[in-house]
Amino acid sequence: MVERRFFSTCPKDCYDTCVMYSYVGDEGTILKVEGRRDHGFTRGFLCNKGQKILDWAFSPERLKYPMKRSGPKGSGVFKRISWDEAFDTIVQKLKEVMKEFGSLSVLPYDYAGHMGLLSRYYPYRFFNKIGASQLEYTICSETGKRALNYHYGTFAGMDPEDILNSKYVVIWGFNPAWTSVHFFGLIKKSGSKVVVIDPIKSETAEHADLYIQPRPGTDSALALGIANYLITNNLYDREFVEKFTHGFDNFKEVVRKYTPEKVSAICGIDKDTFTSFSEEYGRTKPAAVLIGLGIQRNVNGGEIVRSISLLPALTGNIGRCGGGFFYSNSAYFTIDYDMLKGNKTGEIRRKINMIKLGEALLDKNLNPPIKFLFVYNSNPAAVCPDLNKVRKGLSREDLFTVVHDLFMTDTADFADIVLPATSHFETFDVHFTYCGLYVSVNEKAIEPIGESKSNFEVFTELARRMGYSDIIEEPEVLADKVLRSGTGFMQGITLKSLREKGFLRLNTPNVPHVAFCDFRFNTPSGKIEFYSKAAEADGLPPIPDYTEVHRGYPLRFITPFHRDTLKSQYFNIRSIYSEEGMVVEMNMEDAKARGIKDGDIVKVYNNRGECVMRVKISSRVGRGVVLSYGIPWPKLVGGGTPNFTTSSTVSDMGDGSTYHTNYVEVEKV
Ligand SMILES: Nc1nc2c(c(=O)[nH]1)N[C@H]1C(S)=C(S)[C@@H](COP(=O)(O)OP(=O)(O)OC[C@H]3O[C@@H](n4cnc5c(=O)[nH]c(N)nc54)[C@H](O)[C@@H]3O)O[C@H]1N2
């Protein structure tokens, strides 16, 4: 048998973006995938989901042909149609809606189902061309990005490979043992002392040298308290602060009130643990602070990230090998996104915040109303907060919905037209990451399964039928053009150079890259700003401070990611996700107080909705906190999922999601 080998990249929305080979046999099927050992960050190791990616790509449940609705909205009853009929229907309906209600009545709804540059951004050309409403991408990381920008002028931080040079690593509201296994591997390999700060004793925390369990949402007080301790005890880097920062004296005034006693009372942390940790952090260099994406999904998530981010500046860990902060590194990949997305200079159209999809669909005063929804790369009927509203909105008979996906998701059940999507094995793309500093290519290895089409093909054909030939390009030509538009560390990367090895490291001055090694900061003062005028201009305190969050129900419900699933993906693949039903973890005292025993079936509820789950009595959570991992498909679990209870309230900056600021009650059923 002849095997052919192709460059492949995992397209999932994960920090690691594994670079691999796919092997194709005689019959044109993928025989296996293999992680690339020569890749500096992912190093040949694949996570459980990556090892079983073929079970996902070749699942018998893959959608194989277009369908149109033949039952009531949301019933999931469809009948097969041809692509020709599907495209005709979409184009006709689009023209009709645009004529009657205007282009703003069209809303694309997408996120990160496929992270390839073309799969993700080329469709924007189409929606920019027609002048549709714009979706605000607030669901994941926006809050923290805004927060870091205020103080550093960017959110890009440490190269994960630089962690090998660290002596002390503080992992704050981040669970890399599950969500970034390669980064976690490097942290362990570094041999540095690891501290984990998280209200959940996560898998990452299980591996820590020191675990600190604050009350959820109180991290600002903790960080400002550490700052106060370091200043009071002369453990901060005075020289660095004088040379490279702005507003220190004002900062010092604000943090004064966060004495060890006060921090202990607010955060529920033992005073001695607090002081010995602060002491050790101040004395050990270089020290890294890894800020999770999970931690900022809170109503005060921006203030939390701002407060934490100032610690590396105070201790002079910035611009130093093995020191600094890490959050998301997507900002290192500087290309001409406007060209790729077809953005028109200066044009701002109506924006719809993606976490408020339910409200937007149900808003009687929205003018024009949303009449046409095109969903691709996303599964809002599972991943959005406040799902009762979302599902009610999607049920509107006067809303025309197209869903392009590989599977019949809950969202697809609400569609008028369902389109089958290809997996990455069936399409070409180019990938960046938000962690490791690499660009990689994903070659098309096999022909599409059934009649499925890639995002690129769908939007090319739609553009053709609408007469928008000016936005159409050949995928490889566009990919090369996009790479060549690169500036900074992207310079010199072309499709040809990328295809020689399948991946390339960014052209950073050092390997690993030392963030801020030039000590230049893209802020108004050119320094790290303890005091941010930009924040002030946005109506925020110029110096971060702690704010207490109002609670409606007694228990805080935290719903982070599961090891074996990827957001809502893989819940339908039994070989990858095999848990029976949903589990809510609860502290013994909280359970006792409610007459609940291990294994009981309970209802977790608030005024927005409910979900029925099995209780696991667990020491992973402290009093007042309940936990459930993963974002399952509602139709696969029945009885509701956590997102029926989560809130669409926006965060303090960037209008981001606030999944973890969610108060509930739990009751035996
Ligand atoms: N296996 C797997 N990996 C994934 C994903 C997946 O679904 N599965 N999803 C990917 C995506 S889209 C993302 S955005 C990243 C997210 O990556 P992470 O940020 O690691 O993931 P989360 O699980 O959302 O949250 C991390 C931690 O934040 C904590 N947290 C919540 N609120 C607070 C708080 O107030 N204070 C503190 N200190 N901690 C808090 C939670 O308890 C949780 O342990 O992971 C990516 N990787």
Ligand SMILES: Nc1nc2c(c(=O)[nH]1)N[C@H]1C(S)=C(S)[C@@H](COP(=O)(O)OP(=O)(O)OC[C@H]3O[C@@H](n4cnc5c(=O)[nH]c(N)nc54)[C@H](O)[C@@H]3O)O[C@H]1N2
């Ligand atoms: N409770 C709770 N909910 C959360 C979060 C949380 O922490 N807690 N985190 C939030 C976060 S961080 C995120 S990023 C969002 C995730 O939001 P999404 O990005 O919407 O999540 P996915 O579950 O990955 O859904 C992507 C869909 O795209 C499909 N898809 C995959 N590849 C392709 C392709 O090539 N083409 C097309 N057309 N479709 C494709 C997949 O099959 C899948 O159904 O969820 C959020 N929801």
Ligand SMILES: [Mo]
């Ligand atoms: Mo995310």
